[in-house]
Amino acid sequence: MSEPVLVASDVTIEYPAHSVSAAYTAVRGVSLRIEPGEIIGLVGSSGSGKSTFAQVAAGQAGRGSRESVPRIVGGGLRTLGFDLRKGVRGRTFNKLTFGVGYLPQDSSSDLTSNMTIAESIAEPLFSRDKRYNEKDASLRVATLLDALLLPVGTARKLPHELSSGQRQRVAIARSLILDPVFYVADEPTAGVDVSVRGPVIDVISQLQRDRGATTLIVSHDLEVLRRSVDRIVVLHEGVVVGLGTIDDVLNDPRHPYVAGLAKAIGGRGQ
Numbered sequence: 001m002s003e004p005v006l007v008a009s010d011v012t013i014e015y016p017a018h019s020v021s022a023a024y025t026a027v028r029g030v031s032l033r034i035e036p037g038e039i040i041g042l043v044g045s046s047g048s049g050k051s052t053f054a055q056v057a058a059g060q061a062g063r064g065s066r067e068s069v070p071r072i073v074g075g076g077l078r079t080l081g082f083d084l085r086k087g088v089r090g091r092t093f094n095k096l097t098f099g100v101g102y103l104p105q106d107s108s109s110d111l112t113s114n115m116t117i118a119e120s121i122a123e124p125l126f127s128r129d130k131r132y133n134e135k136d137a138s139l140r141v142a143t144l145l146d147a148l149l150l151p152v153g154t155a156r157k158l159p160h161e162l163s164s165g166q167r168q169r170v171a172i173a174r175s176l177i178l179d180p181v182f183y184v185a186d187e188p189t190a191g192v193d194v195s196v197r198g199p200v201i202d203v204i205s206q207l208q209r210d211r212g213a214t215t216l217i218v219s220h221d222l223e224v225l226r227r228s229v230d231r232i233v234v235l236h237e238g239v240v241v242g243l244g245t246i247d248d249v250l251n252d253p254r255h256p257y258v259a260g261l262a263k264a265i266g267g268r269g270q
């Protein structure tokens with residue numbers, strides 16, 4: 001039996017106090033195991049702690065420009081066998097990120113303005129291996145663009161020539177190009193046209209499933225996850241209030257927030 005990809009044991013995550021604000025506990029006592037090959041949806045209302053958990057689980061807690069970065073203050077969290085409570089730096093961080101792909105929220109705005117879309121998507125390949133074959137890179141870029149329902153001509157364009165929803169799909173392609181063993185995507189369909197949100201999630205899930213890879217998709221929209229995920233985790237005010245298959249969670253709501261979700265979905269004729 002292979003090791004779980006992620007094990008959270010009663011983990012509590014806090015933003016430390018800084019000049020103007022007190023410390024804030026965003027995730028409280030969360031326990032969760034994600035097995036290899038699983039596709040998990042992380043859902044919950046705005047401010048429930050989804051992004052915080054995803055960022056820390058992906059080993060990215062020390063990154064970014066936010067004034068204060070989240071840190072584990074209780075329990076434990078292991079991703080791909082790395083103990084995240086101890087903190088990951090230097091070579092350990094490189095080893096962890098070799099396996100983990102992370103799509104932060106709002107990544108569509110992070111594309112470099114003077115790089116073509118093809119260059120942006122392929123960049124992680126060349127950062128890892130300067131001598132990566134150019135032809136293979138172009139082929140992989142074209143395959144991903146096609147899978148994400150973007151015209152092949154997109155490859156030659158610059159970011160400002162695309163809509164924000166198209167840029168978001170480019171950011172997804174870029175974060176998938178290294179074939180991550182564990183992919184953590186924070187609101188991957190934010191800003192994406194409603195008609196392709198479901199298909200984009202399907203593509204991510206299928207690409208990962210085909211390789212036996214594992215995925216955690218953050219979304220506040222249960223509908224878009226419905227067809228693709230094996231299980232969902234529902235967070236409310238930092239606490240897990242639902243865990244299981246979508247049907248199991250919605251058919252037996254043990255928390256008013258989950259009951260509300262079930263009602264909203266039922267009300268749309270599901």
Ligand SMILES: Nc1ncnc2c1ncn2[C@@H]1O[C@H](COP(=O)(O)OP(=O)(O)OP(=O)(O)O)[C@@H](O)[C@H]1O
Nearest residue numbers: 015024026045046047048049050051052053066068
């Ligand atoms: N840098 C920070 N410093 C202090 N508190 C923060 C910081 N970032 C987020 N928080 C707080 O932590 C809580 C959880 O935020 P988080 O972004 O994880 O929620 P979320 O469920 O992803 O919300 P959304 O769906 O709106 O992205 C919120 O109450 C938020 O205000």
